[in-house]
Structures are given as structure tokens and as C-alpha cells.
Amino acid sequence: MKHTIHRGADEVGGNCIEVTHGETRLVLDLGLPLFDKDRQAADTFRYRQMTVNALDDEGLLPEVAGLFDPDSDAVSDPVSDSLEDRPDAILLSHAHLDHTGLVDFSHPDIPIYATRGTSKMMLAGKLFAQQPELPRDRFRPLDPCTPVVIGGITVTAYGVDHSIHGAVGLLLEADGESLFYTGDLRMHGLHHLDMNRLIFDLRKKRIDTLLVEGTHFGLPTSDPRPELQVAADIDRLVAESDSLVLACLSPQHTDRLLAFYRAAITSGRTFCVDLYTAFVMQLVHSETDLPRPAIEHDVRVFLPKSVTKGGRLKRFAKLINAYAEDAISFPEITKDPDRYVCVFRESMLGMDFGGELPAGTLCLYGRWTGYLEEASWKPVQAALDAADGRLEVVHSTGHLLEEDVRRFVRTVNPKTIVPIHTFEPQRVAALATGALTSATVAEKAV
Numbered sequence: 001m002k003h004t005i006h007r008g009a010d011e012v013g014g015n016c017i018e019v020t021h022g023e024t025r026l027v028l029d030l031g032l033p034l035f036d037k038d039r040q041a042a043d044t045f046r047y048r049q050m051t052v053n054a055l056d057d058e059g060l061l062p063e064v065a066g067l068f069d070p071d072s073d074a075v076s077d078p079v080s081d082s083l084e085d086r087p088d089a090i091l092l093s094h095a096h097l098d099h100t101g102l103v104d105f106s107h108p109d110i111p112i113y114a115t116r117g118t119s120k121m122m123l124a125g126k127l128f129a130q131q132p133e134l135p136r137d138r139f140r141p142l143d144p145c146t147p148v149v150i151g152g153i154t155v156t157a158y159g160v161d162h163s164i165h166g167a168v169g170l171l172l173e174a175d176g177e178s179l180f181y182t183g184d185l186r187m188h189g190l191h192h193l194d195m196n197r198l199i200f201d202l203r204k205k206r207i208d209t210l211l212v213e214g215t216h217f218g219l220p221t222s223d224p225r226p227e228l229q230v231a232a233d234i235d236r237l238v239a240e241s242d243s244l245v246l247a248c249l250s251p252q253h254t255d256r257l258l259a260f261y262r263a264a265i266t267s268g269r270t271f272c273v274d275l276y277t278a279f280v281m282q283l284v285h286s287e288t289d290l291p292r293p294a295i296e297h298d299v300r301v302f303l304p305k306s307v308t309k310g311g312r313l314k315r316f317a318k319l320i321n322a323y324a325e326d327a328i329s330f331p332e333i334t335k336d337p338d339r340y341v342c343v344f345r346e347s348m349l350g351m352d353f354g355g356e357l358p359a360g361t362l363c364l365y366g367r368w369t370g371y372l373e374e375a376s377w378k379p380v381q382a383a384l385d386a387a388d389g390r391l392e393v394v395h396s397t398g399h400l401l402e403e404d405v406r407r408f409v410r411t412v413n414p415k416t417i418v419p420i421h422t423f424e425p426q427r428v429a430a431l432a433t434g435a436l437t438s439a440t441v442a443e444k445a446v
Contacts, residue, residue, distance in 0.1 A: 093183025117166020
């Protein structure tokens with residue numbers, strides 16, 4: 001097998017790897033970059049509004065022959081209408097934009113393999129966050145630990161611990177050769193025991209090539225505390241609060257969502273969720289410990305104006321009708337604020353809370369702290385200050401810590417390591433020099 005890293009060799013995000021064996025070509029992930037050349041957060045929303053040609057003009061499209069729609073004339077490599085000239089499949093490790101952001105620009109005849117969890121997260125992201133969808137006719141399910149043969153390559157997905165539901169690493173095998181792509185993962189999450197089993201299973205397989213993420217090399221390490229500690233901190237902070245608790249998080253991070261739900265129930269509060277969060281809970285309740293959103297589970301749904309105004313009212317009509325009878329209003333929440341833990345987004349401050357928060361509001365921030373520097377957060381911080389409230393960060397990175405990269409690589413003991421999803425691949429490779437026969441720094445063509 002040969003592999004080419006089209007994006008992600010020396011940047012965080014934008015992953016796109018092409019793997020070939022004989023006549024078989026597979027594309028692993030198809031994402032948008034997270035950062036610009038100055039390592040500042042990229043405007044992925046702007047990217048999502050661009051045309052294929054505009055994306056190509058900015059150098060954002062990987063040059064994989066046949067990957068994009070021939071009608072777009074978007075890539076410099078020849079694009080043919082012939083099915084034989086297209087990749088055999090796109091494989092997705094998880095639903096974050098830096099791994100899926102270009103999927104809906106790809107040729108509609110190329111099948112897309114992903115877990116059912118990733119398919120569900122992409123559906124929720126499409127409905128509520130203008131993210132790419134996974135068309136039903138292109139979707140091919142990847143069941144963890146169940147091999148799938150695509151052309152001359154056997155693909156096996158392995159569930160990994162990351163900050164989103166449905167994430168997997170991908171093992172590719174052909175004619176005695178093996179390649180494992182980690183996607184994004186961590187060893188300090190709730191499923192750390194499963195991760196330990198994974199690396200020992202990979203060691204038994206004697207992996208030839210390990211494509212391993214190195215997100216924190218060249219970027220400040222986000223909060224490294226274990227996810228179990230984050231959950232304990234959420235429990236304690238909710239129990240100590242005598243006012244409204246705001247939960248700032250991505251609902252697709254279902255482990256973190258579960259921590260907020262449990263903290264609310266343990267403290268005798270009702271967990272209030274917006275339509276986006278309610279939809280995610282409905283999608284995953286059979287696969288996680290999260291309940292369906294319902295009064296009997298001490299979960300109430302509120303309907304923010306962001307989904308009930310203008311054209312969005314019609315778009316979400318079925319979902320709104322499903323929860324309208326038992327929905328909770330914002331005046332009800334602010335009347336007795338100490339009874340609730342409420343999922344919160346910046347837009348709710350002005351549209352739903354009238355620009356003011358209840359006295360003593362506690363905001364628990366469970367996202368990447370870089371977002372706190374954005375202009376959209378400034379009014380929220382001002383409202384917290386005016387209410388004599390406070391902000392507490394309850395976050396843990398979804399990526400391998402430096403010491404865990406070392407342990408992962410040494411335990412798996414591949415013949416070759418190829419760093420990806422990192423600004424400093426040389427540092428990742430150097431970390432493994434003493435443990436491996438060879439350490440290969442990712443290049444554009446390998």
C-alpha cells in the first residue's frame with residue numbers, strides 16, 4: 001500500500017489522505033483547515049459558503065484525481081466522468097469539520113463509509129450548524145471491529161475516545177501490509193480502558209505504518225485533566241451554585257453532555273436543552289446513557305428564537321411540534337433560576353434572555369477556550385459581570401497529550417510512524433525515534 005497526505009502533514013485540521021493498492025484508491029477524511037498560516041483560527045463558516053472554484057483558488061482543495069464533481073472543473077488534476085477514474089470510497093474517522101468539511105463538494109457517485117454515530121452527528125450538524133450532510137444514498141456503514149472489503153483493501157474501524165460521538169480509527173490491510181490511521185483520539189477520556197485495549201490489539205497485529213495525530217505539538221495544550229475529573233468538577237460546581245447554571249458545550253460531545261445531565265439530576269435540578277441538543281439526545285439515546293428528552297427524565301426542551309423565527313420555523317416545524325407541549329419558556333427558567341441547568345449559546349443572551357442573566361449565574365464552559373477570545377463572547381462575559389456571576393472552564397482536550405503520543409507509539413511499535421494533524425511533525429517523529437526502527441516525517445507524497 002502507498003499513501004499520500006494531501007492535507008494535514010504540517011497543519012492541524014484539513015485532513016485528507018489517499019491510500020492506494022493496485023487499482024484501489026481510498027480517501028481517508030476530507031476536511032477543512034482549522035487554522036490559517038499564522039496558526040489563528042480559520043473562518044470555517046466562510047469556507048462553507050464558498051464555491052468549489054473559490055475554494056480551489058485559495059488552495060483549500062486536495063488534488064486527488066476524480067475526487068470532485070467534474071462539472072465544477074475545480075482541481076488541477078484531470079477529472080473524468082469515467083467511474084474508474086474516481087476514488088473507490090471516502091472513509092470518515094468522525095464528524096468534525098476538519099475531517100468532513102469538504103465532503104459535500106466531492107463527486108456524488110463516490111460512496112462514503114462512516115459509523116452510524118458519525119452519520120447521526122452529521123445529520124444534526126447539517127440541520128442546526130450548516131455543516132455538511134452525509135447523503136443517504138452515499139452512506140455505507142462501518143461497524144466497529146467488523147472488516148469491510150473495498151476493492152483490494154480490507155478496512156476495519158476501531159472505536160476511539162474523542163470529543164464527538166461515533167469516532168473511529170481506521171485499519172487498512174492488503175497483501176500482508178497494514179496501515180492504521182488514528183483520526184483524532186485521546187487516552188484520558190471516559191473510555192480510557194477501551195483505548196488501552198486498542199493499542200495492545202494493534203501491537204499484536206504488527207502495524208507497518210502508523211499515521212498518528214500530534215495536535216498538541218506546536219499548539220498550546222488545552223486543559224489536560226481527565227474527562228472523569230471534568231465530570232466531577234461539573235458535579236461539584238452545580239451542587240455549590242445557588243442560581244442558574246449555564247452549560248456551554250457542543251451537544252455532539254455526548255460524554256460531556258452526559259456529565260451535565262447527571263450533575264443536574266444529582267443536584268435535584270431540571271436539565272433544560274435547546275432543540276439541537278434535544279435532537280442529538282434523541283438520536284443517540286439507544287447507544288449512550290443519555291435519555292430521550294422528556295419530563296419524566298427531568299429534561300425540558302426550550303425553543304430559542306434562533307429556531308422559531310422566519311424560515312427556520314418552517315424548517316424545524318416537526319421537531320418543534322414534537323416538544324412544544326412540554327416545552328419550558330425562558331421566563332419560567334429565569335423565575336426560579338436555581339432549579340435549572342440550561343444549555344447555552346452566545347446567541348441566546350440577546351435573543352432569549354433579553355441581554356441580562358439572573359443574579360449569580362454560573363457559566364460552565366466546556367469548549368475550547370480559544371473561543372472565549374472571539375467577539376461573540378464579549379457580551380456574555382459582560383452580562384455575567386453585571387449579574388455578579390462567574391465563568392468556570394470545565395473542559396478537557398479531545399486529543400492525545402504529548403506523553404500519550406509517546407506511549408501510544410511505543411506500545412503499538414509500528415515499523416514506521418507518520419505524524420499528521422500537527423504543526424510540528426518533526427517533534428512527533430523525534431518523540432518516537434528511540435522506540436521505532438524508523439520514524440518517517442509526513443511528506444506530501446509518501
